[in-house]
Amino acid sequence: MSNAVANLGVPIVLDIGTYATKVGFAGERTPRAIMRTLMGRDTSTKDWLFGDSVLPVIDQARIHKPILDGCLLDEVMGDFKRFTEHVITSVLKVNPADHPLLLLVNGKGVGVEWDNIAVRLYSRLNTPALCILRSGMACLFALGLDTATIIQVGAGHTTVAPLLNYYGTQRTIPRLYIGAQKDVTAILHGQLVKRGVLPDTPGGLELARQVKEQVCYTSLHFEDELKQSEASGNPCTTTASLSNGGVVECGAERFLGPEVFFTPKIGGHDLIPLDGVIVNSMVCLGFYRLQHGDFRQSDDERTAELARHIILVGGHVNMPGFAERVQHGVAARLPGFTVSVSVPEHHDHFEWHGGSLAAEKGKIHWLLKDDWERAGKSYQAATISGFQPGVDRY
Structure with missing residues (x-):
């Protein structure tokens, strides 16, 4: 200084x-x-x-x-x-x-x-x-690392930043236009509005956020759980308390909204799922080589290093099942690699x-x-x- x-x-x-x-x-x-x-x-x-x-x-x-x-x-x-x-x-x-x-x-x-x-x-x-x-650089400093894949899940979008030796480029940092508030909360809000439980207003969206934070989770086996819910008539499996004193009952809505990260069509998006975006970003290493002329490691070696340090930050990443679903999806797309997904302390303001x-x-x-x-x-x-x-x- x-x-x-x-x-x-x-x-x-x-x-x-x-x-x-x-x-x-x-x-x-x-x-x-x-x-x-x-x-x-x-x-x-x-x-x-x-x-x-x-x-x-x-x-x-x-x-x-x-x-x-x-x-x-x-x-x-x-x-x-x-x-x-x-x-x-x-x-x-x-x-x-x-x-x-x-x-x-x-x-x-x-x-x-x-x-x-x-x-x-x-x-x-x-x-x-x-x-x-x-902010990706700030995350690396907090981790004490110079190489990691930083996944920042925000309210309106998600950014995947594979950083090698503190280096990344705009072209290798894809942005997935799916966010915890813009999509997950909005899908939950839409479902509850359809049922006549919440009003279709900004205030109703705020109440839906409260419901999401209390009862929503990411399903590890979405299709199976959805079929089971439909077969049983979508029972209201749990309740959430609202700041206005009301109570909302939720069934399949609990896991339908969070699934948008892995099945984007649920939110009307024609996009690659989050686990696919993560893997694609980790294997696009040509820009790093072009900038640095660094051929000391093979592409597989660099991908392996990025896969071992996948860091999730943001308020949404602590939702039950989210980190496990990312781990499962990335590992399935990178057979033969060791995949480690972690959520650090202070993840919501990391x-x-x-x-x-x-x-x-x-x-x-x-x-x-x-x-x-x-x-x-x-x-x-x-x-x-x-x-x-x-x-x-x-």
């Missing part, structure tokens, strides 16, 4: 996900706050609401999103700035001008110029130093945890506001993200 950065306050670590936002300080094991990535404007008072405060008026408020399906895009940059300012000043309760900011983004989480993000953070929030770090460690140990490259203002745009794009120079970034 440079002397200029060391003289500033403790770096802020910020991870804005599609569903939840995590914020805290470098060196801490857990975020200071975890809040819903949600903002809206009360139609009667015109006041801005953030996080859980939106929920009581969610069916009446005009909803805004600071990030779309895990991506920072031009059309949401105004909301991104407003949300970020609220998180730092009102939730973390510090002055953004006093602390460097480490912003974590998904493997394909930026659909806007780096400079456009920097303008908001340097000029509008007066951030003194900035680093934008890919990217944030890795970013906190990296910032504490001085393993990232900070770009000072003064340097950014003096530098040309090409320099800004090259230096605004990643670990220390000399370590490959993706």
Whole structure:
């Protein structure tokens, strides 16, 4: 860490996900706050609401999103700035001008110029130093590994990042447009709306999320379990309690939504299942060889190393049966390889945890506001993200 950065306050670590936002300080094991990535404007008072405060008026408020399906895009940059300012000043309760900011983004989480993000953070929030770090790299740092396959299951999409010696490319990081909220919760919500149990409103979707977190699971033998359920008339096998005091009975809905990751057509998607995406990403190693001219290991040896370290992160990955189903599916597609799938501690905020460690140990490259203002745009794009120079970034 440079002397200029060391003289500033403790770096802020910020991870804005599609569903939840995590914020805290470098060196801490857990975020200071975890809040819903949600903002809206009360139609009667015109006041801005953030996080859980939106929920009581969610069916009446005009909803805004600071990030779309895990991506920072031009059309949401105004909301991104407003949300970020609220998180730092009102939730973390510090002055953004006093602390460097480490912003974590998904493997394909930026659909806007780096400079456009920097303008908001340097000029509008007066951030003194900035680093934008890919969350897969943060996970590697937290694991103490340089090679692993990082599966990030988000609310709106799932990203598979096979990283070799800290290296990955956009082309080898596929994004599966299936997510825990956008698909699993939505399918469950649709089933319960069809039964007349929940309303077809944003508030009803929130209640469906509560049901999902209490009773849903991933079936290891989906077809067999579905046939058994249909043969017995889809009995209501369990109940879930709602925050409004209601109770919902669930049968096959418990495992129908979670199956969308492995049978995408359930959600109307013409996509490769998650286990297929994982295997395809691990065997596409040509870009790594082209970049590094590294022929010390065969493709099979590299695939074997990636298969031994498949890491699941995100809130959904702790759903009963999910990790086992991924393990079974990948092993079936990679006969002869040892496949190991694990869910680390702090899985629901693991990217944030890795970013906190990296910032504490001085393993990232900070770009000072003064340097950014003096530098040309090409320099800004090259230096605004990643670990220390000399370590490959993706």
